[in-house]
Structures are given as C-alpha cells and as structure tokens.
Amino acid sequence: MSKVGIAAYGKIPFTKDDHKIESTLHKSANDLFQKNPEIDKKEIDAVLISTNNNSKYLSPILSEMSGIQPKIAHSIESLCNSGTNSIVSAFSYISSGLADMVLVSGAERYDSPGQILEWDNSRGEFKHPIFWASIFSKSYKEKYNISDEELAIVSVKNHKQASKNPNALSKKTYTVEDVMNSKKLTDDLKLLDCSRPCTGSASILLASEEIMKKYADSPIWITGIGQKTTSAGFTKNTSLSSMESTKIAGQSALNMSNHNISEIDVAEVHDAFSVCEPMILESLGFTDPGNGMDMIKNLHQTNNFKINPRGGLIGCGHPLGATGISQTIEIIEQLQNNAESRQTDNPKTGLIHNMSAAATSSTVLVLEK
Amino acid sequence: MSKVGIAAYGKIPFTKDDHKIESTLHKSANDLFQKNPEIDKKEIDAVLISTNNNSKYLSPILSEMSGIQPKIAHSIESLCNSGTNSIVSAFSYISSGLADMVLVSGAERYDSPGQILEWDNSRGEFKHPIFWASIFSKSYKEKYNISDEELAIVSVKNHKQASKNPNALSKKTYTVEDVMNSKKLTDDLKLLDCSRPCTGSASILLASEEIMKKYADSPIWITGIGQKTTSAGFTKNTSLSSMESTKIAGQSALNMSNHNISEIDVAEVHDAFSVCEPMILESLGFTDPGNGMDMIKNLHQTNNFKINPRGGLIGCGHPLGATGISQTIEIIEQLQNNAESRQTDNPKTGLIHNMSAAATSSTVLVLEK
Numbered sequence: 001m002s003k004v005g006i007a008a009y010g011k012i013p014f015t016k017d018d019h020k021i022e023s024t025l026h027k028s029a030n031d032l033f034q035k036n037p038e039i040d041k042k043e044i045d046a047v048l049i050s051t052n053n054n055s056k057y058l059s060p061i062l063s064e065m066s067g068i069q070p071k072i073a074h075s076i077e078s079l080c081n082s083g084t085n086s087i088v089s090a091f092s093y094i095s096s097g098l099a100d101m102v103l104v105s106g107a108e109r110y111d112s113p114g115q116i117l118e119w120d121n122s123r124g125e126f127k128h129p130i131f132w133a134s135i136f137s138k139s140y141k142e143k144y145n146i147s148d149e150e151l152a153i154v155s156v157k158n159h160k161q162a163s164k165n166p167n168a169l170s171k172k173t174y175t176v177e178d179v180m181n182s183k184k185l186t187d188d189l190k191l192l193d194c195s196r197p198c199t200g201s202a203s204i205l206l207a208s209e210e211i212m213k214k215y216a217d218s219p220i221w222i223t224g225i226g227q228k229t230t231s232a233g234f235t236k237n238t239s240l241s242s243m244e245s246t247k248i249a250g251q252s253a254l255n256m257s258n259h260n261i262s263e264i265d266v267a268e269v270h271d272a273f274s275v276c277e278p279m280i281l282e283s284l285g286f287t288d289p290g291n292g293m294d295m296i297k298n299l300h301q302t303n304n305f306k307i308n309p310r311g312g313l314i315g316c317g318h319p320l321g322a323t324g325i326s327q328t329i330e331i332i333e334q335l336q337n338n339a340e341s342r343q344t345d346n347p348k349t350g351l352i353h354n355m356s357a358a359a360t361s362s363t364v365l366v367l368e369k
Numbered sequence: 370m371s372k373v374g375i376a377a378y379g380k381i382p383f384t385k386d387d388h389k390i391e392s393t394l395h396k397s398a399n400d401l402f403q404k405n406p407e408i409d410k411k412e413i414d415a416v417l418i419s420t421n422n423n424s425k426y427l428s429p430i431l432s433e434m435s436g437i438q439p440k441i442a443h444s445i446e447s448l449c450n451s452g453t454n455s456i457v458s459a460f461s462y463i464s465s466g467l468a469d470m471v472l473v474s475g476a477e478r479y480d481s482p483g484q485i486l487e488w489d490n491s492r493g494e495f496k497h498p499i500f501w502a503s504i505f506s507k508s509y510k511e512k513y514n515i516s517d518e519e520l521a522i523v524s525v526k527n528h529k530q531a532s533k534n535p536n537a538l539s540k541k542t543y544t545v546e547d548v549m550n551s552k553k554l555t556d557d558l559k560l561l562d563c564s565r566p567c568t569g570s571a572s573i574l575l576a577s578e579e580i581m582k583k584y585a586d587s588p589i590w591i592t593g594i595g596q597k598t599t600s601a602g603f604t605k606n607t608s609l610s611s612m613e614s615t616k617i618a619g620q621s622a623l624n625m626s627n628h629n630i631s632e633i634d635v636a637e638v639h640d641a642f643s644v645c646e647p648m649i650l651e652s653l654g655f656t657d658p659g660n661g662m663d664m665i666k667n668l669h670q671t672n673n674f675k676i677n678p679r680g681g682l683i684g685c686g687h688p689l690g691a692t693g694i695s696q697t698i699e700i701i702e703q704l705q706n707n708a709e710s711r712q713t714d715n716p717k718t719g720l721i722h723n724m725s726a727a728a729t730s731s732t733v734l735v736l737e738k
Contacts, residue, residue: 052425054482056446056483056487057446057447057486057726059447060725060730061601063600064602069597069598069600070597071595071618072457072596073447073454073598074445074450074454075446075447077425077426077443077446078426081443082443085441085443088467089443089461092462092467093458093461093465095461095465095466095467096461098457098461098464113423118424118425226440227440227442228438228439229416229428229432229438229439229442231429231432231438233433252440356426356429357429360429361429361442
C-alpha cells in the first residue's frame with residue numbers, strides 16, 4: 001500500500017449562523033487554498049464532500065466554486081461518522097493509484113437532518129440522540145459506580161480546552177456545579193453534558209507520497225485506518241457500557257500503524273455526550289474498563305490536553321459532516337507543533353476517533369509525522 | 370494496481386411502486402445473496418449505498434437487514450451518476466487493499482429529490498432536466514440538420530430493446546408516430562423522448578482477484594475507469610452539441626483498459642433523453658460528430674442490440690441511484706452470454722457510460738471477461 005499524506009488543511013469558526021451549505025463548504029476550502037497558494041488545482045483528481053445536508057451534487061458545486069475540474073466528485077454520508085469515512089475513501093483513491101490528490105470538505109448547518117435518527121424504529125418515539133446517551137449514562141454509572149458530578153468533569157475539561165480554540169462554538173468555561181445546574185434534559189443528562197449542533201466546515205487535502213514531496217514542508221502521514229459497523233439500530237448493541245465498533249476499529253488502526261495505544265501521544269475522540277469520553281478511552285484501550293473517569297480527572301487536574309485538545313465535540317460544537325475532518329486537522333496541528341495554547345508536549349503519533357449513532361459504527365485513524 | 374472483478378449481482382423490476390427506500394434497497398441485495406448462497410457475508414468489508422434519497426445511515430441499515438457487519442459503510446451521492454461513482458469507490462477500496470469484497474447497492478424511489486436541479490441558479494426557474502434536454506435537442510438538431518422524427522428513433526429502438534427485458538419499467542413498443550404524437554413537453558421534447566423516474570434497485574458485489582477465484586465461475590473484470598466533472602451549472606458547458614466530460618472520461622477508461630472504441634462490443638449509455646444517445650456515441654468516439662443518428666438508425670434496422678441492450682434509461686426507467694449499477698449488470702450479463710433474448714453476439718469487451726446533470730459529470734467503465 002503506497003503512502004498517503006495530508007498536504008494542507010482549511011478551517012473556519014463553528015457558529016450558529018444560518019448560512020447556506022454551499023457557502024459554508026466553500027469557506028473552509030477557500031481557507032485551505034488561501035493558506036497554500038502553491039497548490040496547483042489542476043492536480044486535484046477528486047473532491048469528496050462529507051455532509052448530512054439534503055442538497056445534491058455538492059461536489060461539482062464546490063468544485064466549480066473553487067476552480068477545480070476533478071475526475072471523481074461525490075458526497076459521502078454516514079451520519080456523524082461521515083468526515084472520517086470521506087478521509088478513508090480519499091486514502092483509498094490515492095493508495096489505489098486512481099488519484100494523486102484529493103480534496104475532502106465537510107460541512108453541516110445547525111439544522112442538519114442527521115440529528116434525528118428517523119430510521120431507527122427500535123427507538124419508538126425516542127429518536128433524538130439524547131435518548132441513547134441517557135441509556136449509556138445510566139448503564140455506565142451503575143456498572144462502575146460513577147456519579148453525575150464525576151461525568152460532568154468531561155464537560156468542564158473539554159470546555160476549558162475549547163476556550164483555547166479560536167474556532168470553537170463555545171469559549172466559556174464551566175464548573176462541575178454549572179454542568180449539574182444546567183437544564184435537565186433526561187434523568188441522566190443535562191444540557192452541558194451534550195455537544196451542540198452548529199454550522200461549520202473543515203477541509204483537508206490528501207496527497208500521494210510523490211505530491212507530498214512537492215507541497216508539504218512538514219508532512220503528516222495517515223499510517224493507521226480502522227473501521228467497523230456493528231449494526232444500525234441501538235438495540236443491537238451487545239453492551240451498554242462499552243463500544244464494540246470502537247474496540248474493533250481502534251485495534252485495526254493500531255495494528256495497521258504498528259503502534260500500541262501507549263504510543264499515542266494525543267487523540268481527538270468523539271465525545272458527543274459526557275459519558276462517551278470515558279467509554280471511548282476504555283474501548284480504545286487507553287485505560288481499563290471503568291477507569292476512564294480516573295484518567296480524565298487526572299488529565300484535567302494536571303492540565304494535560306492529551307485527549308480532545310480542540311475541546312472535543314462538547315466544546316467545539318458538532319457540525320456532523322465537518323466533525324471528523326476538524327478532529328483530523330487538530331491532530332495535524334498538534335503533530336506539527338502548531339496548536340498554540342492547546343499544544344501538547346511534542347507529540348509524534350496521534351489518533352482520531354469518530355463514530356455514529358450510539359457507536360453502531362466507528363472510524364479510527366492514526367496520524368504520524 | 371491489483372485486479373478487481375465482479376463476483377455477483379442482484380436485480381429487481383423497476384416499477385412505480387411506493388415502497389420505502391430501505392425495502393427497495395434490500396430487495397436487490399437479497400436477490401444477490403439468494404442467487405449466490407456460497408458467499409460468506411463475513412468476508413464483505415464494505416457496503417456502499419448509491420442513492421439521492423434523503424434518508425440517512427442507509428449502509429448500516431442495509432447491512433443490518435442483510436446480516437453484514439462491514440468495516441466501511443456509507444452512502445454516495447452524485448445525482449444520476451451516483452451508481453458508477455459507488456462502483457469506482459468500491460474498486461479503489463479493493464485495489465488499495467483496504468477491502469477484499471465490497472457490496473454496492475443502489476436504490477431510488479419514483480419521487481427522488483435528485484430529479485429537480487434545485488441548486489443551479491443559472492437555470493432560473495427552469496430546474497427540471499427537460500429544460501437542459503430541450504436546449505441540447507434544439508442545438509443538436511440545428512447543427513447537424515436532424516429532424517424530430519429522426520431523434521424519435523432512439524426511443525423506438527430503446528423501447529423495443531426494453532420489451533425483451535423482464536425488469537424494464539416499460540414493456541410497450543412504439544412507432545416514430547407514437548413518439549411524435551406523445552405529449553409535447555417543450556418545443557423540442559415529447560414525453561416519449563424522456564426517461565421516466567421510477568422505483569428500483571440493483572446490487573453488485575466487487576471482489577479482489579483472490580476472492581474471485583473462490584466465487585466466480587465466469588469472472589468479469591473492471592479493466593477501465595474514467596471520470597470527469599467539468600462544472601455543476603449547465604451554463605458552464607463549453608458545447609451544446611457534444612459532451613466534454615464524456616469525451617474525457619471515455620478516453621481515460623479506454624486508455625486504462627488498453628482498448629480503442631472499435632473494440633467495444635456492447636455498451637450501456639446514459640440516454641436520459643433521446644438526444645443524449647447520439648451525442649454520447651459521438652463523444653465516446655463510436656462515430657464521428659453528427660453521425661450518431663446514422664449509427665442508431667442502422668443498429669435499429671438490423672435489430673442489433675449493441676447500444677443499450679437493456680433498453681436504456683428511456684426503456685428501463687431511471688431510478689437515479691440504481692441506474693449506473695443496473696447498466697453495469699446488463700454488461701455483465703452480456704459478457705457472460707446470459708442476456709437471453711437481448712443477447713448480443715458473444716461480446717468480449719463492454720462499456721458503461723453514466724452521467725449527471727447535462728453531462729456536467731460522466732463516468733465510463735470498461736468491463737472484460
């Protein structure tokens with residue numbers, strides 16, 4: 001398999017703006033090209049769009065707006081996991097030799113139709129993700145004797161980290177009491193335990209090893225890929241306190257990159273709700289089952305930004321199709337020692353974890369410099 | 370680049386049924402698995418869905434319905450060209466080594482949102498495809514001195530061929546007079562000049578060379594791929610009487626397969642409207658500019674099913690996301706000498722041409738046994 005790297009990226013602030021999907025997409029692609037004027041758009045063989053938006057033909061539209069005439073042009077949707085699905089697809093086009101350079105642009109509006117799980121009849125009328133998050137929270141708290149106050153630390157930590165991220169939706173910091181006193185949504189979930197829908201986009205340009213030599217001063221390589229879908233419906237999940245698809249995807253990505261989890265220096269993980277962060281850290285093997293909150297508390301107390309330096313979905317906001325790409329950009333900046341006041345200690349190897357619909361599917365990527 | 374073949378396919382009749390997209394998708398996937406009980410679903414690494422339907426997470430849904438737990442799972446949309454975009458993506462996953470076997474299932478309902486070009490403001494209020502087809506028809510007729518009666522032969526031929534296809538939406542045959550007397554939609558277009566929206570699905574299973582040895586008695590290989598997007602908006606087209614994206618995609622696919630167009634024995638081409646068929650044949654190089662109708666008339670008179678043996682989009686109906694896959698299945702059956710009363714004379718090399726939105730993008734595939 002030939003090497004695939006990331007030659008450039010573009011990003012914009014996540015907001016509650018009511019902008020059209022086309023202009024939202026174009027903003028991060030435009031940021032990418034403005035920051036990298038040396039890129040020859042004629043060399044871009046594919047433009048992949050990651051979104052849950054219902055608009056059609058967005059890849060040719062973004063291509064026309066950006067002055068690109070690609071070979072391959074389409075949109076990719078897999079709910080919240082669309083961004084990393086698009087990155088893996090771009091990887092495969094380059095690795096197979098069908099493309100040398102692929103633009104991946106993800107975008108979403110605050111009112112994305114991907115936020116309601118219309119298709120899952122096993123959920124009855126409970127089609128909003130807060131319901132699966134409530135079940136996960138109740139189950140995780142019971143199994144490992146974790147309190148609501150402890151889970152609230154995830155939100156406190158990630159909002160703290162997001163306050164250092166100029167593109168985050170939320171710049172405010174909160175205390176455990178703030179989280180506990182925020183609006184109660186269900187028995188097990190408060191407003192500040194949840195990531196919030198928003199409008200945003202993010203773009204990256206993947207390239208073959210040959211092209212990387214031409215464009216990238218500080219090349220970042222995708223060295224590990226793991227993906228798994230266990231089901232569509234939540235009721236098919238085999239466990240309510242761990243994430244099977246994340247376990248499998250994580251192990252596959254680590255195997256492919258020839259690393260073990262202890263060698264991961266920095267990670268973006270899919271904290272759609274507070275409870276997700278300890279569950280993901282355990283499922284990826286960062287810590288033993290039931291110890292996720294101890295790890296998170298320790299990182300928070302020592303001001304270590306290792307997990308979700310960007311502020312996670314809870315702090316940054318969650319524009320579905322853009323999230324996986326935004327997570328990837330954070331890891332690129334971390335590996336390039338370019339993350340300003342969010343910078344972790346000279347990381348060499350980073351990981352991205354992106355998932356959909358109660359972890360019924362997950363993608364894990366390993367990036368290295 | 371490692372070889373990629375087609376191990377199995379499934380298909381269902383195209384209808385005007387009001388079935389849900391999930392059950393429509395499942396029907397052709399189910400047909401595939403029923404006809405090929407030897408396939409081990411555990412070996413399916415990816416499930417790609419081709420559709421313009423607004424439902425989300427369809428790949429995990431079809432996977433769960435079919436008993437598959439894939440690594441890679443997402444939907445792909447590029448309007449009418451979604452089907453072959455999905456096939457090329459599947460090819461790249463296998464060729465790159467990320468997957469060994471990929472299920473590609475395309476489906477659409479008769480009321481697909483991809484049928485109105487909402488995004489193209491250059492068209493003013495004229496957002497239905499019949500308007501670009503009218504402009505193409507007027508321009509083509511003027512440039513090459515072709516009559517409405519001559520163009521009508523495309524519909525007569527393709528309906529005749531569809532009458533031999535048990536899965537076609539239309540089984541009726543028509544005369545040139547019938548086409549001329551059918552409802553006038555615009556100055557240059559009658560109802561029988563148009564392909565019709567419908568409900569349908571089609572599935573194929575792509576596999577690596579290693580897997581093909583295990584499953585396929587009569588293996589078919591994808592030996593040529595060409596894709597091109599020139600723009601999104603129709604007004605950016607450089608010509609109104611030829612199709613630039615089709616020319617480029619066709620040449621690329623032929624180059625990759627080491628064939629020239631005279632070696633193509635049978636082809637499915639994207640006759641969304643009568644005028645498209647001669648324009649495509651000329652753009653692919655089957656005949657010189659302006660001679661497309663002569664070629665079509667000759668094929669029709671000699672009862673030669675070389676072009677659109679399935680009956681084309683005009684005869685079969687056009688369930689957008691399923692069309693490119695259905696075209697590919699027809700070429701597989703032709704190459705396997707399995708096309709019953711539509712069978713052409715022992716073809717060795719076949720071609721598929723699939724496009725979107727006034728040929729602003731095209732895909733061309735070459736298949737060989």
